[in-house]
Structure formats: C-alpha cells, structure tokens
Amino acid sequence: MKIKRGIPLIDQHDKNGFYGGKFGGNYVAETAIQPIKDLSNLFEKLRRDKKFLKLKDHYFKNYLGGETPFFKLENLTNYLGGAQIWCKDVSAIHGQAHKGYHATVNALICKAAGKKYIVGDTGAGMFGKNLAMAARELKLKCKIFMGTKDIKRQAPNVKFMKDAGAEIIPVDTGSATLVDAVSECMRYYVSNCDTTHLAVGSAIGANVFLKICAYSTAQISKELKTQVIEEFGEIPKMKLVNVIGGGSSAIGFWSEFIDYPKKHVELIGVEAKYCAPLTTNAKLAILHGAAQYCLTDKNGQIKETHSISAGLDYPGVSPLHCFLKDTGRARYCSASDEQALAAFKLVTKLEPSVKPSLEPAHCLHEVIRLAPKLNQDEIIIYNNCGHAYKDQKIIKDRIGYFPS
Amino acid sequence: MMNRIDLAFKKGQIEKRPLLITYTVCGDPNKKKSLEILKSVSEHVDIAELGFPFNCPQADGPDIQNSTYRAIENGINMKQIFELVKNYKRYKNSKPLILMGYYQIIFHYGEKKFVKKCKEVGVDGLIVVDLPWPDNKNFAKLCKKNSICFVQLIAPTTTKKRMKLIIKDSHEMVYQISMISTTGKKLKVSAKEIIRNNKIIKRINPKKNVVVGFGITKKTISSLKECDGLVVGSAICKAISASLKSRQNPVIKLNKMVKFLKNKII
Ligand SMILES: Cc1ncc(COP(=O)(O)O)c(C=O)c1O
Numbered sequence: 147m148k149i150k151r152g153i154p155l156i157d158q159h160d161k162n163g164f165y166g167g168k169f170g171g172n173y174v175a176e177t178a179i180q181p182i183k184d185l186s187n188l189f190e191k192l193r194r195d196k197k198f199l200k201l202k203d204h205y206f207k208n209y210l211g212g213e214t215p216f217f218k219l220e221n222l223t224n225y226l227g228g229a230q231i232w233c234k235d236v237s238a239i240h241g242q243a244h245k246g247y248h249a250t251v252n253a254l255i256c257k258a259a260g261k262k263y264i265v266g267d268t269g270a271g272m273f274g275k276n277l278a279m280a281a282r283e284l285k286l287k288c289k290i291f292m293g294t295k296d297i298k299r300q301a302p303n304v305k306f307m308k309d310a311g312a313e314i315i316p317v318d319t320g321s322a323t324l325v326d327a328v329s330e331c332m333r334y335y336v337s338n339c340d341t342t343h344l345a346v347g348s349a350i351g352a353n354v355f356l357k358i359c360a361y362s363t364a365q366i367s368k369e370l371k372t373q374v375i376e377e378f379g380e381i382p383k384m385k386l387v388n389v390i391g392g393g394s395s396a397i398g399f400w401s402e403f404i405d406y407p408k409k410h411v412e413l414i415g416v417e418a419k420y421c422a423p424l425t426t427n428a429k430l431a432i433l434h435g436a437a438q439y440c441l442t443d444k445n446g447q448i449k450e451t452h453s454i455s456a457g458l459d460y461p462g463v464s465p466l467h468c469f470l471k472d473t474g475r476a477r478y479c480s481a482s483d484e485q486a487l488a489a490f491k492l493v494t495k496l497e498p499s500v501k502p503s504l505e506p507a508h509c510l511h512e513v514i515r516l517a518p519k520l521n522q523d524e525i526i527i528y529n530n531c532g533h534a535y536k537d538q539k540i541i542k543d544r545i546g547y548f549p550s
Numbered sequence: 551m552m553n554r555i556d557l558a559f560k561k562g563q564i565e566k567r568p569l570l571i572t573y574t575v576c577g578d579p580n581k582k583k584s585l586e587i588l589k590s591v592s593e594h595v596d597i598a599e600l601g602f603p604f605n606c607p608q609a610d611g612p613d614i615q616n617s618t619y620r621a622i623e624n625g626i627n628m629k630q631i632f633e634l635v636k637n638y639k640r641y642k643n644s645k646p647l648i649l650m651g652y653y654q655i656i657f658h659y660g661e662k663k664f665v666k667k668c669k670e671v672g673v674d675g676l677i678v679v680d681l682p683w684p685d686n687k688n689f690a691k692l693c694k695k696n697s698i699c700f701v702q703l704i705a706p707t708t709t710k711k712r713m714k715l716i717i718k719d720s721h722e723m724v725y726q727i728s729m730i731s732t733t734g735k736k737l738k739v740s741a742k743e744i745i746r747n748n749k750i751i752k753r754i755n756p757k758k759n760v761v762v763g764f765g766i767t768k769k770t771i772s773s774l775k776e777c778d779g780l781v782v783g784s785a786i787c788k789a790i791s792a793s794l795k796s797r798q799n800p801v802i803k804l805n806k807m808v809k810f811l812k813n814k815i816i
Contacts, residue, residue: 177705446658
C-alpha cells in the first residue's frame with residue numbers, strides 16, 4: 147500500500163472508491179446508488195468550475211470570515227521548556243469550528259444541484275450548527291439528526307440550530323449518540339434522496355461524501371502553508387497534531403503536507419481513549435457505507451463508545467485515516483477524558499486567548515506530552531479546531547470552573 | 551437441477567398467483583419464539599425471509615429496527631442463526647429460506663465461511679442490502695457456485711441501463727424496491743406505478759422472477775397481485791411488537807395475519 151505523490155489524497159481511490167485497495171467503497175442501498183452517482187458527477191464538475199470556486203472563496207472569505215489566525219503559544223512553550231508550540235486557531239472562524247467549511251460547501255453543492263432540502267448528522271453540534279447557519283444563508287430547508295444524549299450535553303449548539311431555523315430530529319436508538327444519528331440521517335437520505343442533499347458531518351460515508359468533506363476542510367492547510375512560510379521563510383521540520391473523531395479536521399489540517407517526508411512534516415492524530423479504532427488496532431468493518439477500522443464486538447456488531455467529548459464519541463474513522471495509518475504516513479495515539487481535561491486546564495491557564503472545546507483538548511494532551519522531550523528549534527503546530535463555549539457546563543462540572 | 555426458490559415460483563405460476571414472502575428477524579422476540587413463528591407462518595407462505603440483525607442498518611424503518619434491537623438484546627449471533635435455520639429446514643413444512651441483512655455481518659464472519667455455512671444448513675438465497683451491483687459480482691458468483699440464489703435489488707432510482715446489467719448478473723429471483731424509502735413506510739406511489747416498473751424489469755428478461763417489497767401491508771397487498779411475489783416485512787415486525795405489548799402470543803397472531811395476507815392474493 148502506497149501513497150502517490152502529486153495527487154490529492156482524496157483522489158487516490160480506485161474506480162470502486164477504495165483507498166489502498168481496502169478502505170472506503172460504496173456500501174449503500176441500491177436506492178441511493180444513482181443519487182450518489184449524480185452527486186459525485188456534480189462534485190467533480192464543480193471543483194473544476196471557476197465560477198463555483200469563486201463562489202466558494204467568496205463564502206469562505208465573507209461569510210466564514212477568511213483566514214484564521216496562526217500564532218505561537220509563548221507561555222505554554224516556555225512552561226514546557228521544549229519544542230515551540232504554535233496554534234492554528236480554526237475556532238476563530240464564523241461558526242467556531244472547522245465544520246463551517248464542509249457545511250458551507252455542502253450547502254453550495256445542494257444549491258447547485260437544484261435541491262431545496264439539506265440534511266446532516268451531528269454529535270457535538272458543531273456540524274449541525276454550521277449546516278443550519280449555511281442553510282439559512284442559502285435559503286435551504288434543513289434537518290439535523292442528533293442523538294438524544296448529545297442534545298442534552300451539547301445544549302448551546304441545539305439552541306444555535308433552532309435559532310437558525312433548522313429542524314432537529316432527535317435520535318433515541320442504540321447509544322443515542324453520533325453513530326446512531328449518522329445511521330438515522332443516512333436512512334432519511336435513502337427515503338428522500340430524490341429531493342434532499344445529504345451532508346455528512348465528517349470525512350466518513352460513501353466515497354463522494356468523504357471527498358466533499360475533506361476537499362472543504364483542506365482550506366485549513368492551504369492557509370497554514372502560507373502562514374508557515376511567511377513565519378519561517380520555508381516549511382520547517384514540524385509536527386502537525388490534530389484530534390481525530392471522524393477525522394475531518396485532521397485531514398484538512400494535513401492535506402497540503404501529505405507529500406512531505408514523515409521526518410520533515412510529521413502527522414500525529416489523537417483519538418479519544420475509548421473511541422480509538424486506529425490506536426487499538428481495531429478490525430476492518432463496514433459502517434455507514436464504507437470499510438474502515440472500527441470498534442466491533444465479537445459478533446460483528448458496531449460497539450458503543452464512551453467519551454466526554456460528543457464529537458469524538460464514534461466507533462469508526464475516516465477511510466482516509468486508515469489509509470494514512472497503514473501507509474505509515476501518519477501516526478495515531480489516544481487521550482482519556484481526564485487527560486483532555488487536564489490539558490484544557492493547563493492550556494487555558496497559560497494561554498487565556500485559546501479556548502479549545504473538548505475535542506481539540508484531547509490532542510493538547512499529546513502536545514504537552516511531546517513538547518518537553520524535543521529541542522527548542524523543533525516546531526509543533528496544533529489545530530485548535532473548535533471553541534469551548536459548547537462544553538462550558540461539562541467542563542465546569544468536571545474541573546469546578548470555566549475560565550473566563 | 552432446479553433451485554427450491556425456482557420451484558416455488560413455478561408453483562405460483564401454475565396456481566396463477568403471486569408468491570407470499572414474509573420477513574421476520576431471527577431472534578425476535580427471542581430465539582425460541584422466532585423459530586416457532588417461522589414454522590407457524592410456513593403453513594401459508596411460499597418463501598421465508600429471515601433477517602440477520604445489524605445495529606447500524608441503512609435501509610430499515612422503525613418497525614424492523616425494533617425487531618432487530620430485540621434480537622440483538624437477546625444476544626443473537628450468526629452461530630445461533632445458522633442453528634435455527636438448520637432446525638427449521640428439518641421441519642416438514644419448511645419453505646425456501648432467504649437470509650437477509652447487511653454486509654458487515656458477512657464480512658466479519660468471512661465471505662467464504664458464511665456462504666459455506668449457508669449451504670450446509672440449507673439456506674436457499676441471500677439478500678445483502680448494502681452490497682450493490684457491481685461490487686457484489688464476486689460474492690454473487692460465490693453464492694451461485696454453492697447453489698445459493700443471490701438476490702439482486704432494483705430501486706425506482708435505478709436507471710434502465712443499470713437495470714439491464716443487474717438483471718444480466720441476477721439469479722432466479724430479483725427484488726424490486728417499490729418506492730424511494732426505507733422499509734415500513736406508507737406506500738407513497740400508486741400500485742399502477744409499481745406495476746409499470748415491474749413490467750419494465752420483466753420485459754428485460756421475462757424468465758426472472760421479480761418480487762416487490764417495501765410498504766406492503768394488509769391494505770396494499772391485493773393491488774399488486776400481478777407481480778411474481780410480494781414481500782411483507784415491517785407489517786409483520788410491527789405485529790410482533792404489538793402482540794408483545796398486549797401480551798398476546800405472537801405465534802398465533804402471526805399465523806392469522808399471514809393467512810389473511812395469503813387470502814388477499816389468491
Ligand atoms: C471542534 C471539533 N473537533 C473535532 C471533531 C471531531 O470530528 P473530526 O475528527 O471529523 O474533526 C468535532 C466533531 O464534532 C468537533 O466539533
């Protein structure tokens with residue numbers, strides 16, 4: 147299994163949609179085959195269409211707010227006394243998480259397809275909120291599928307979605323979390339694929355869905371590459387650390403750097419401890435339309451997961467990350483609830499300007515572990531992909547306060 | 551040699567009626583009762599579809615999901631399902647049996663091992679909801695080699711060109727999905743339209759037996775009599791749920807219901 151150089155990672159699949167011959171594919175019901183084919187043709191056309199690209203850039207700049215900041219975490223760096231720690235603060239985007247990119251692109255594609263209805267899944271509520279806002283912006287009718295457990299624990303985002311005029315469909319099956327929300331949303335699509343555009347919340351699902359997602363979040367690394375060159379005059383030796391739920395933020399953070407040798411640009415993904423298919427050598431399984439490493443029980447049923455972070459509470463992972471893992475291009479590790487909370491505490495104390503949500507707090511654990519072991523000329527860049535406002539209550543309950 | 555599924559359709563043709571095909575989930579409401587239900591309804595049905603549960607299904611409506619969750623909660627697994635099929639097949643009134651489910655369970659078990667076991671216990675056919683053509687080509691061949699009918703699916707969204715290719719690779723029975731829907735939703739298209747689509751499929755190869763499923767209930771079944779076979783799934787799973795709720799014996803209730811369905815199409 148090998149990554150080809152000079153070809154975007156998302157395009158390195160075979161004619162059946164498999165990366166490395168075994169990850170991904172299109173395991174979907176016959177009813178959805180033609181609508182998915184139509185969507186795929188449309189997407190391939192749009193991404194080469196100058197007018198569409200201009201429109202996308204217009205929305206990224208004027209609606210999402212343009213380039214997100216890149217800065218050094220001086221205090222954290224000094225405190226840990228090792229590598230320089232830099233932050234790409236994607237949470238500064240309108241919508242406060244990287245989900246804004248694929249929510250917006252999906253809404254634009256829906257519009258281009260001439261469809262009026264858009265549906266999506268959400269766990270942390272970040273994709274739901276961003277899709278609801280993009281739908282309002284583009285005058286689309288929007289439904290968001292969300293587990294009842296997540297509706298409770300991510301209440302601030304539920305309010306955002308409602309205020310943006312989206313209908314929230316509570317999902318109470320199974321563990322009542324993201325995995326069930328995605329299943330229900332995909333079922334809704336099977337029933338309404340003639341009128342409705344499906345926006346999948348991460349780089350998961352049948353081939354075209356993960357491609358649209360990763361294509362959109364790639365904006366992060368396009369900006370980062372320019373910012374890094376501006377700052378250092380070159381692409382220095384660096385480590386890019388990102389949290390992995392489904393893997394949409396990480397793939398977007400890394401996509402411009404895939405072709406660099408591992409020794410030059412190291413890619414490190416951090417999973418939540420009990421939702422860690424890549425860290426725990428989980429078996430290959432078919433979930434939500436794609437073959438991927440996924441937590442399953444001895445009978446092959448998809449396992450329930452547990453994480454303090456709703457956005458990471460998912461048993462599977464993007465086929466793209468399975469591909470990066472098996473080719474050795476990226477390495478993956480995990481952090482527990484407690485480790486994420488401890489990292490949150492330390493970082494927010496030293497760096498009052500960053501407020502990571504519980505998802506990126508997981509990868510801060512790895513940053514804090516790594517930095518002291520490295521020299522001061524080494525560079526770690528961390529993707530602060532979401533804002534903590536949504537986790538205020540959970541954090542307060544667990545650590546006793548929420549930093550102002 | 552004629553497959554048992556083919557024989558069932560021959561019988562239907564002679565009797566000038568569509569086949570009645572029921573779908574129940576293996577292990578619902580429990581292992582023992584699901585075998586009893588299967589045996590009991592066999593008095594009236596022509597082919598029995600038996601679901602092997604998966605907890606992240608992409609095309610099941612709420613009724614089949616309820617049955618599935620009950621079965622999974624009872625700890626059902628493929629080993630038990632194959633045992634149950636073997637027991638059922640020993641029963642004198644048993645009918646051709648089609649296992650239906652999602653690819654993950656087959657993939658986890660191992661394709662070859664799964665098909666071999668199917669053959670060993672007497673499974674006559676397989677429906678895999680999320681293994682569409684052409685990705686199912688090799689698996690369908692493997693089934694054929696083991697005298698198991700791999701049932702290809704055709705949906706209202708399937709283009710004519712694709713339909714022809716699917717039919718070319720199909721075995722004795724083809725499954726026409728009546729409408730753009732998951733299972734168990736109300737029929738949102740007219741019987742006329744379903745039959746029109748059915749004729750389009752039949753015209754491509756009149757020898758193929760084309761059954762219709764999704765949205766078929768006591769109310770709608772008689773309007774589709776012209777087809778080769780009719781599958782009732784959600785309505786049956788719903789009846790099991792209802793009988794559990796009212797503490798009735800689902801075996802008796804289901805037998806009555808299936809008899810009623812049969813009378814509607816003969
Ligand atoms: C801020 C944030 N980061 C990360 C994730 C995890 O998803 P992914 O790995 O697709 O970025 C989520 C999911 O909701 C999120 O809200």
